Amino acid sequence: MIDLAILGLLKGEDLHGYELKKRLGELPGAFAGVSFGSLYPALARLERAGAVREVEGGRSRPTPSVPMTGALSGEIAAFRARIRLGHDRAEVTPGRRNRKVYGITQPGEARLAALLVEPPADDRTFALQVAFCRHLHPEERVAMFERRRADLAERLTTHAAGADAPGAGTDPYLQSLREHDARVLTTDLAWVDELVAISRLELADADQPVATSIGGSTP
Amino acid sequence: MIDLAILGLLKGEDLHGYELKKRLGELPGAFAGVSFGSLYPALARLERAGAVREVEGGRSRPTPSVPMTGALSGEIAAFRARIRLGHDRAEVTPGRRNRKVYGITQPGEARLAALLVEPPADDRTFALQVAFCRHLHPEERVAMFERRRADLAERLTTHAAGADAPGAGTDPYLQSLREHDARVLTTDLAWVDELVAISRLELADADQPVATSIGGSTP
DNA sequence: GTCATCATGTAAGCCGTTACATGATTGC
DNA sequence: GCAATCATGTAACGGCTTACATGATGAC
Numbered sequence: 001m002i003d004l005a006i007l008g009l010l011k012g013e014d015l016h017g018y019e020l021k022k023r024l025g026e027l028p029g030a031f032a033g034v035s036f037g038s039l040y041p042a043l044a045r046l047e048r049a050g051a052v053r054e055v056e057g058g059r060s061r062p063t064p065s066v067p068m069t070g071a072l073s074g075e076i077a078a079f080r081a082r083i084r085l086g087h088d089r090a091e092v093t094p095g096r097r098n099r100k101v102y103g104i105t106q107p108g109e110a111r112l113a114a115l116l117v118e119p120p121a122d123d124r125t126f127a128l129q130v131a132f133c134r135h136l137h138p139e140e141r142v143a144m145f146e147r148r149r150a151d152l153a154e155r156l157t158t159h160a161a162g163a164d165a166p167g168a169g170t171d172p173y174l175q176s177l178r179e180h181d182a183r184v185l186t187t188d189l190a191w192v193d194e195l196v197a198i199s200r201l202e203l204a205d206a207d208q209p210v211a212t213s214i215g216g217s218t219p
Numbered sequence: 220m221i222d223l224a225i226l227g228l229l230k231g232e233d234l235h236g237y238e239l240k241k242r243l244g245e246l247p248g249a250f251a252g253v254s255f256g257s258l259y260p261a262l263a264r265l266e267r268a269g270a271v272r273e274v275e276g277g278r279s280r281p282t283p284s285v286p287m288t289g290a291l292s293g294e295i296a297a298f299r300a301r302i303r304l305g306h307d308r309a310e311v312t313p314g315r316r317n318r319k320v321y322g323i324t325q326p327g328e329a330r331l332a333a334l335l336v337e338p339p340a341d342d343r344t345f346a347l348q349v350a351f352c353r354h355l356h357p358e359e360r361v362a363m364f365e366r367r368r369a370d371l372a373e374r375l376t377t378h379a380a381g382a383d384a385p386g387a388g389t390d391p392y393l394q395s396l397r398e399h400d401a402r403v404l405t406t407d408l409a410w411v412d413e414l415v416a417i418s419r420l421e422l423a424d425a426d427q428p429v430a431t432s433i434g435g436s437t438p
Numbered sequence: 439g440t441c442a443t444c445a446t447g448t449a450a451g452c453c454g455t456t457a458c459a460t461g462a463t464t465g466c
Numbered sequence: 467g468c469a470a471t472c473a474t475g476t477a478a479c480g481g482c483t484t485a486c487a488t489g490a491t492g493a494c
Binding site for chain 4: 220221252253254256257260261317
C-alpha cells in the first residue's frame with residue numbers, strides 16, 4: 001500500500017522522503033499516519049528494486065494535460081531550479097542539504113500501473129487507487145471501477161443474506177450497525193458509479209478533440 | 220482488537236475457538252478475516268492474563284432477561300452428554316472431542332469494559348465497540364458515543380480546511396474522493412446520532428433493566 | 439477405510455508502528 | 467550559541483496472515 005502511495009506521488013513530481021510524507025498527509029483519507037519508520041525503508045526497497053532512483057535536479061510539476069494557464073507550474077519549476085544555484089534567498093528551502101530526491105523509473109511506472117489495477121486489499125487501498133487513477137488509461141480505469149463495483153455489489157448481497165441470521169434482531173445497536181454497513185455499501189456503490197461517469201465523460205471528451213470550429217456540436 | 224471481539228462474544232456465551240471464529244464471521248463488518256493463526260494465540264494470551272478460562276459444561280446462551288424455563292443450560296449440558304449415545308441429530312455438536320470451551324472471567328469483564336470505552340484505534344474497532352456496547356452502562360455508552368461524535372466532527376472540520384489546499388481542484392477523481400470522504404464522515408456522524416438516540420430511548424425506558432451491564436453490581 | 443469437517447495449534451513472514459539516534463540548516 | 471525545523475535512517479516490537487502440522491469424529 002505504501003508503494004502505491006509513493007509511486008503515485010513520484011509519478012507527478014520528484015520528491016524527497018520528508019516532503020513525500022507531507023504530501024501523503026495532504027491526501028484525502030487517513031494516510032497521514034504513515035511514519036518515517038515505514039516510509040524510508042520502503043523508499044530504500046523501491047530503489048533496490050529499481051522502481052525509483054535518486055535524481056539530481058528533479059523534474060518538478062509536469063502537469064502535461066493542462067498546458068499552463070500561466071506562470072504557475074513554469075514558475076515553480078524555474079524556482080526549484082534556481083534553488084540549486086543558490087540564486088535565491090534561502091527562506092523557501094530550509095535545510096535542504098542532505099536531501100535525497102527520488103524520481104520514478106520506467107519499471108516503477110509499470111509497477112504503479114500494476115498496483116493501480118490490482119484488486120485492492122482494503123478500502124483505503126482503493127482510495128489510493130482512485131487518488132492516482134488519473135495515471136491509468138481510461139479503459140483500464142473504467143475496468144478497475146467495474147471490478148470494484150462488482151465486489152461491492154457482492155458484499156451487499158452477502159450482507160443482505162446475513163441480515164436474517166438467527167438472533168439478528170435482538171440488539172438495537174447490532175441492528176443499527178448492520179443497517180449502517182448496508183448504507184455505507186450503498187453509498188460506496190453510488191460513488192463508484194460517479195467515478196465511472198466521470199471516466200466516460202472524459203472518454204467522450206477525448207473522442208472529440210476540441211473541434212470547436214466544426215459544427216458546434218456539444219456532446 | 221481481537222481481544223475485544225473475543226471477550227465481547229464470550230460475554231454472551233461460552234465458546235471454543237473454532238465456533239468463536241464462526242461467530243466472528245457472522246458479525247456485521249469485515250471480521251470474517253480473522254484467522255486461526257491469530258485467534259488461538261490470542262485466546263492463549265487472554266487465558267494467561269486471566270481474562271478467560273477453560274470451562275467444563277459451558278454456560279450457553281444465558282439471555283438472563285428472558286427466564287427460559289431455567290432448565291435450558293442444564294438441558295444443553297445433558298444434551299451434549301447425550302450426543303455420545305448417538306441419540307440426537309449430529310448437526311449441533313459434531314466432532315466435539317478435543318474442544319476447549321472458554322468462558323469470560325471477572326477480570327475479563329473488566330478488560331472488556333475498558334476496551335469498550337477506549338478511544339477506538341480505527342473505524343473497525345469502533346464497529347466492534349458498537350457491536351458489544353450493550354454490555355456497557357447506558358451513561359458510559361452515551362459518553363463513548365459522544366466522544367466518537369467529537370472525533371468525527373473534528374475530522375470533518377479538518378477535512379473542510381484541507382479542501383482548499385493548493386492544487387486541490389485539478390483532478391476530478393481526487394476531487395470526487397475528497398467529496399466522498401466528506402459524505403462518509405457526515406453519514407457516520409448521523410449514525411452516531413442515531414446510536415445516541417437509541418441509548419436515550421433505552422434510558423427513558425429504564426423501568427425494566429433490559430441489558431445486563433458489567434463492572435457494576437447487578438442486584 | 440476414506441474423506442470431509444471439526445478442532446487446535448505452530449512457524450515464518452509481512453507490514454506497519456513507536457522510539458531512538460543522528461546530523462544539517464536557519465532564525466533569533 | 468541555541469532551539470526549532472528539516473531530514474534520514476535504525477531497532478524493537480506488535481498484530482495479523484498464510485502455510486504448515488496434527489489429530490479426532492462422523493458420514494458413506
